Amino acid sequence: MFIAPATAFFTLFLLFPVLAVLGLAFTNWTGFNLSQIHWGGVANFRQLGSDPIFTQALLHTVIFVAVTTVVLNAVGLPIALLINTKVAGHDFLRIAMFLPLGLSPVLTAILWQEVLGPYGLINELVVHTLHLQSTPIGFLGDPHLALITVLLASVWQYTGYNMLLYYAGLQSLPKERLEAAAIDGAGALRRLRYVTLPYLRPIIAVVVVLNLIGGWKVFDLIYVLTGGGPNHSTEVLSTYLYQQAFTLNSVGYASSIAVAIIALATVSALMRGRLAGEAL
Amino acid sequence: MKKVTALKRRTRSTTLRRTVAGSLAAAALVGALAAGVASGATAAGKGGGPLNIWEWQGGTSYIPVFQAAGQRYTAKYGGTPTLDSVPFASYFTKFTTDVAAGSGVPDVMEMSWTGEYRSLVDSGTLLPLDKYLPSLPKFYGPVMKSLTYKGHIYGIPMDLNTLTIAYNTSLFAKLGLKVPTTFAQLLALGTKIRAAGDQPLAVNLMDGWPDSDLWFSQLAYTDPTHNLITKAEAGTASWNNPQFVQAATDVQEMTKDGLIADGSSSLTLTSLAAAFGSGQTVMMYPAGNFDTSLINQADNGKFTYKLFPFPPLKAGQKPLATGGPAIIWSIPAKAANPTGAINYIRETVNKAGYAEEIKRNFIPSAPTNTSSNKSAIYTQMVGFQPTAQTRAIFLPAVATELQNAMQALISGTATPAQVGSDLRTAAAG
Numbered sequence: 001m002f003i004a005p006a007t008a009f010f011t012l013f014l015l016f017p018v019l020a021v022l023g024l025a026f027t028n029w030t031g032f033n034l035s036q037i038h039w040g041g042v043a044n045f046r047q048l049g050s051d052p053i054f055t056q057a058l059l060h061t062v063i064f065v066a067v068t069t070v071v072l073n074a075v076g077l078p079i080a081l082l083i084n085t086k087v088a089g090h091d092f093l094r095i096a097m098f099l100p101l102g103l104s105p106v107l108t109a110i111l112w113q114e115v116l117g118p119y120g121l122i123n124e125l126v127v128h129t130l131h132l133q134s135t136p137i138g139f140l141g142d143p144h145l146a147l148i149t150v151l152l153a154s155v156w157q158y159t160g161y162n163m164l165l166y167y168a169g170l171q172s173l174p175k176e177r178l179e180a181a182a183i184d185g186a187g188a189l190r191r192l193r194y195v196t197l198p199y200l201r202p203i204i205a206v207v208v209v210l211n212l213i214g215g216w217k218v219f220d221l222i223y224v225l226t227g228g229g230p231n232h233s234t235e236v237l238s239t240y241l242y243q244q245a246f247t248l249n250s251v252g253y254a255s256s257i258a259v260a261i262i263a264l265a266t267v268s269a270l271m272r273g274r275l276a277g278e279a280l
Numbered sequence: 281m282k283k284v285t286a287l288k289r290r291t292r293s294t295t296l297r298r299t300v301a302g303s304l305a306a307a308a309l310v311g312a313l314a315a316g317v318a319s320g321a322t323a324a325g326k327g328g329g330p331l332n333i334w335e336w337q338g339g340t341s342y343i344p345v346f347q348a349a350g351q352r353y354t355a356k357y358g359g360t361p362t363l364d365s366v367p368f369a370s371y372f373t374k375f376t377t378d379v380a381a382g383s384g385v386p387d388v389m390e391m392s393w394t395g396e397y398r399s400l401v402d403s404g405t406l407l408p409l410d411k412y413l414p415s416l417p418k419f420y421g422p423v424m425k426s427l428t429y430k431g432h433i434y435g436i437p438m439d440l441n442t443l444t445i446a447y448n449t450s451l452f453a454k455l456g457l458k459v460p461t462t463f464a465q466l467l468a469l470g471t472k473i474r475a476a477g478d479q480p481l482a483v484n485l486m487d488g489w490p491d492s493d494l495w496f497s498q499l500a501y502t503d504p505t506h507n508l509i510t511k512a513e514a515g516t517a518s519w520n521n522p523q524f525v526q527a528a529t530d531v532q533e534m535t536k537d538g539l540i541a542d543g544s545s546s547l548t549l550t551s552l553a554a555a556f557g558s559g560q561t562v563m564m565y566p567a568g569n570f571d572t573s574l575i576n577q578a579d580n581g582k583f584t585y586k587l588f589p590f591p592p593l594k595a596g597q598k599p600l601a602t603g604g605p606a607i608i609w610s611i612p613a614k615a616a617n618p619t620g621a622i623n624y625i626r627e628t629v630n631k632a633g634y635a636e637e638i639k640r641n642f643i644p645s646a647p648t649n650t651s652s653n654k655s656a657i658y659t660q661m662v663g664f665q666p667t668a669q670t671r672a673i674f675l676p677a678v679a680t681e682l683q684n685a686m687q688a689l690i691s692g693t694a695t696p697a698q699v700g701s702d703l704r705t706a707a708a709g
Contacts, residue, residue, distance in 0.1 A: 118546045
């Protein structure tokens, strides 16, 4: 009885949509009339294998997931450790790191568009103030730079998220353990290596998995910042899914892309148990 | 005992009074509701009635035009139209969902002139509107041609736009430049402007659609029949025929010769207008009634600007702008009040509707007297309209691919021949 509302909610808003997407992935449907859904078998999944744009989008998504997961943790954890030492200005640092998280990804994208535009702050500095080059840098318009720019914007926004989770974990680290290690002659690095990191390992596992899942389904920031362009150079799975579903009205094919995203996110979620299990 | 009886009587009497009063109130309420329904039914019977109108123009000068049409509709037919400004980003997602759910479908909807238009027709979602055309103005021919699909019209153009190059007249005078009359002169203009240390033609390539519009601007000349896209869409011409490839070659020349301003690939419409309006580039494309207000916001009256279409390839050819419908009205097949819907649409394109448009710098979709608007830029735009050539491909996959292929061409990662073959591949599905 007590779990009935939660079960109903879960069934209606999670289980049913996932099952519907799974079903639609085997159909050809334009998304308008339910009577016009036609069984297509595995044709959509076959098409995924031969679609060069899907391959490109998958590659970009893998790059996005890998880079953001590594960088967010490589930056977020040290900053959390630094703040935890109560170094001078740690309160300011904590707020400064956390602030971007308070902005919506859409607002972040618009902000970066302004800063990185050809007449934005960075290009004004590079071209007109410092005279480092004569033409503006095409941060978002150059196909070779656009993905890097998107990655930087994402890292800027979400580093504070990782920092916060690690900082919360560090707050619960029993001081006795660190003191005991110090009495035993362990230096700062050894205390980090043998006390702090093992203690944080379950948290690291959760944070990594959250980053992975967030990376697989990234949409808003990229959609607003570049729309997946120029010429698919920042296309990721979810922007390609959106284009297929709502620009080209290929809901069946879009559903097969959604299935791919669900599969990748599920594999990532299963990794959490493995990562955390090793720590326990 | 007497007291009890009296109390019972009083109670019965009070209950009776309450019951009568309650019944009267309920009857009044039912009556009022019935009257409301009857009045709605009467209004609907007169061709009016409540209307739900969807558009994505929230916050723009179009809203007063829509509202004024709504007031005239109410006065003539009865019933109140409700405007629902749905952001474009979620517009078709919401529409698709509502149609699939079978509820909340609008009576009148603004329609996108590429992509969605034909796919919605193909899915049987829009009503054919041919039978209403005799009661509407005689719209410009090229526009109606572009809205004809499978021999029928599913969208009524309310107003039009033209896409031309805007140039800063002060900078032109300072640099001793003249409006080019051939494509070669335009390319030479770019070289001169760069030699003077300025940026020539800024284009908001970041938005994607202007990349396609550069191609359309050249196709207006490379396809003298002005019919090749329609043929290719019908499958009777190839998407990689020489005229299409030549249009891409012209765009490639603009890039190679340095006509396109540096940083254009990172410009959006807003930043384009800001850059041009603040004098950072000598020319900008595309200029149309959709961005003149943005330019005016940026320039603060510092300079004046004028317009010219992309010049023809050869001297002596007539300059041609590109353009097409701006606001298109469609009626969903599941609309609850299609008669009211067409009456509302009529109010946006009759004399009074056009007067509202002209007042706000919108270009009417049929020939009409626009002299009440004295703006020089507006007069120029209206002047380009009768011969404006298409800027639409109605096959969603090809329209999308054109954007991507042109982005690749402009960034130097594709050749004009590849643009043609990419379009052909996209059309083949």
